[in-house]
Amino acid sequence: MNFSFTEEQQSFRRSVRGFVEKEVLPAAREIDEQAKFPKELFAKCAENGYFGLRYPETIDGMGADFLTYCLMIEEIARGSLSLAAAVAMQSLMGTDLVYRFGTDEHRERLVKPALMGKKIGTIAMTEPDFGSDLGSITTTAKRNQGGWIISGRKMWITSATIADFFTVAAKTNLDAGFKGIDLFLVEKNMPGLKVGRQIDKLGVRGSETSELILDDVKVPSDNLLGEEGTGFKNLGEILAEIRIMTGALGLGLAQASLDSSIKYANERIQFRKPIGAFQAISHKIANMGTRLEAARGLVYKAAWNIDQGNSDMQLASMAKLFATEAANTIADECTRIFGSYGFAMEYEAQRYFRDARFLLYGGGTSEILRTIIAREMGVPKQRGK
Ligand SMILES: Cc1cc2nc3c(=O)[nH]c(=O)nc-3n(C[C@H](O)[C@H](O)[C@H](O)COP(=O)(O)OP(=O)(O)OC[C@H]3O[C@@H](n4cnc5c(N)ncnc54)[C@H](O)[C@@H]3O)c2cc1C
Numbered sequence: 001m002n003f004s005f006t007e008e009q010q011s012f013r014r015s016v017r018g019f020v021e022k023e024v025l026p027a028a029r030e031i032d033e034q035a036k037f038p039k040e041l042f043a044k045c046a047e048n049g050y051f052g053l054r055y056p057e058t059i060d061g062m063g064a065d066f067l068t069y070c071l072m073i074e075e076i077a078r079g080s081l082s083l084a085a086a087v088a089m090q091s092l093m094g095t096d097l098v099y100r101f102g103t104d105e106h107r108e109r110l111v112k113p114a115l116m117g118k119k120i121g122t123i124a125m126t127e128p129d130f131g132s133d134l135g136s137i138t139t140t141a142k143r144n145q146g147g148w149i150i151s152g153r154k155m156w157i158t159s160a161t162i163a164d165f166f167t168v169a170a171k172t173n174l175d176a177g178f179k180g181i182d183l184f185l186v187e188k189n190m191p192g193l194k195v196g197r198q199i200d201k202l203g204v205r206g207s208e209t210s211e212l213i214l215d216d217v218k219v220p221s222d223n224l225l226g227e228e229g230t231g232f233k234n235l236g237e238i239l240a241e242i243r244i245m246t247g248a249l250g251l252g253l254a255q256a257s258l259d260s261s262i263k264y265a266n267e268r269i270q271f272r273k274p275i276g277a278f279q280a281i282s283h284k285i286a287n288m289g290t291r292l293e294a295a296r297g298l299v300y301k302a303a304w305n306i307d308q309g310n311s312d313m314q315l316a317s318m319a320k321l322f323a324t325e326a327a328n329t330i331a332d333e334c335t336r337i338f339g340s341y342g343f344a345m346e347y348e349a350q351r352y353f354r355d356a357r358f359l360l361y362g363g364g365t366s367e368i369l370r371t372i373i374a375r376e377m378g379v380p381k382q383r384g385k
Contacts, residue, residue: 009068016075019048024079031082031206032351037162038083038206042090045076045083046117051091059099060112066241067303070248074299077252078259081355082206084249089158089207090114092245094121096238097167098185101225106185110165119164124154124186124212125235131156131361132368134169134232135177139214141170141184147220150184153196154212160195161208164188168214169235172228182231185223192217203354239363240316241306246363247299247323253359254292254327257334257352261285264338264349281337288330295323314376321369324359331356 005013023044031038045051054069055061069091077084098121099111113119130137139152150170160166166186173180186193196211226234265276265285275281302319305312331352335342342349360366374380 005067005071009065009071012064012068013071013075016048016050016072017078019044020075020079024076024083028080028083029348029351031080032355033205035200035205035208037086037159037208038080041080041083042086043117045087046115050076050087051095051117052115053091055095055099055115059107060115066244066306067300070244070299070303073245073248074252074255077249078256079252080206081249081253081358082204084252085204085207085358086159088245088249089122090117090120092238093123093242094159094163094167097123097183097225097234098165100237101183101234102185103222106222110185110187114164120159120162121165121167122157122159122163123167124157124160125169126154126156128153128155128211132365134181137169137171137181138174139168139170140174141172141182141224144218147218148184148224150186150214150217150219152214154214156199156209157212158207158209160210160212161198166193166212167225168212169231170214172231176229178232179229181235182228183225183234184219185225186214186217186219190217190219202357203351204358237311240302240311240313243316243320243363243369244299244302244306246359247295247302247319250320250323250327250356250359251292251296251299253352253356254288254295254323254330257327257331257349257356258285258288258292260348260352261288261334261337264341268339275337284333284337288333291326291330295319295326299323314373317364317369317372317376320363321366321373324356325366327359328356 049062050072052061053064053072057063073084073088076087095111095114098106110119114121127137141148141150168184168186169181170184171180172182192215194213196213198208198210265281266274268275298319302315305315335349335353338347338349341347
């Protein structure tokens with residue numbers, strides 16, 4: 001057993017941390033207040049090679065392992081969860097399925113430029129009426145003259161306002177549940193595709209999220225990503241990574257909340273003492289730190305496991321569940337340590353508290369994850385097993 005990072009992992013983490021401290025932290029408040037996609041910082045992330053970090057060199061990526069990728073996501077999330085969410089979309093969900101299941105032409109024309117920040121990719125699964133219940137989505141894809149016609153409505157689509165291409169989940173067979181889902185590549189200028197209203201959100205306000213309308217969008221047959229009937233299975237190839245990455249977002253947010261809490265606990269004087277001198281506060285800090293370290297253990301182990309070639313859904317789900325719940329608890333405790341100032345917009349505590357909520361939904365809600373974990377553990381017992 002080896003709990004240490006390689007020299008390469010440590011030095012990459014230091015370089016991301018340096019970038020975050022110099023460029024992201026000073027801009028984080030403005031990103032949140034303006035609720036606008038942080039274009040310049042996003043471009044700098046591209047320049048730094050972050051979008052291609054976990055992709056192989058054959059597609060101009062950096063060929064890093066998944067653990068290194070998680071360290072990068074954690075560090076960016078420490079600076080701004082809005083930026084980190086946009087980076088995660090671009091470097092994983094928004095590009096990976098086109099990379100894996102698209103054609104060489106798609107990889108050249110869309111994925112390669114996306115890894116350089118010249119095009120933006122996103123994923124469109126969720127619908128107004130179906131989120132967790134993905135098997136029931138009603139967006140349809142019907143064969144038509146050698147291609148497909150897609151119709152439906154999507155909701156909560158990250159970066160839709162600025163995206164050049166979308167991986168869209170649609171039903172090719174309405175009666176087949178998950179097996180009837182397929183993934184399609186849809187491009188910005190295709191007739192019938194419209195970005196609907198932008199959602200005014202509680203947190204991660206700099207990561208724009210919108211409705212997407214597909215009104216008889218015609219796509220060529222090559223835009224079916226993978227064999228017909230395999231969309232859900234193909235999504236499953238990166239689902240463990242999505243969950244672990246979301247856990248890593250939680251680590252960064254939790255670290256930011258803890259750092260602020262420690263600083264404030266040592267600065268704020270009540271009863272002629274720093275509030276950190278009161279056991280009630282120092283024990284909060286101890287609990288926050290302990291919870292964060294436990295979350296790190298799970299996320300890093302799950303990421304390491306991916307690098308060993310094991311996509312363990314139970315461990316990935318545990319990592320996402322524990323780290324995102326920990327981030328919420330830690331951000332909550334942070335606002336308590338700040339007292340009324342935790343309620344004031346002029347301090348960062350409120351942003352951590354608001355942003356942390358985002359972590360609870362994407363990649364599976366905590367309720368769904370518990371169901372998955374229990375099922376993997378054999379509860380309830382499957383008939384015939
Ligand atoms: C900021 C943000 C960005 C997002 N970006 C994207 C994106 O880019 N692309 C995309 O496709 N989606 C995106 N999503 C959507 C996200 O993936 C969904 O919100 C998520 O899947 C949950 O779906 P829902 O909100 O419809 O909740 P529901 O599925 O309606 O769930 C509501 C509640 O019921 C619970 N619940 C539901 N079913 C069960 C069950 N079987 N057992 C127990 N409890 C249950 C849930 O846990 C939850 O508490 C984004 C969401 C947010 C907030």
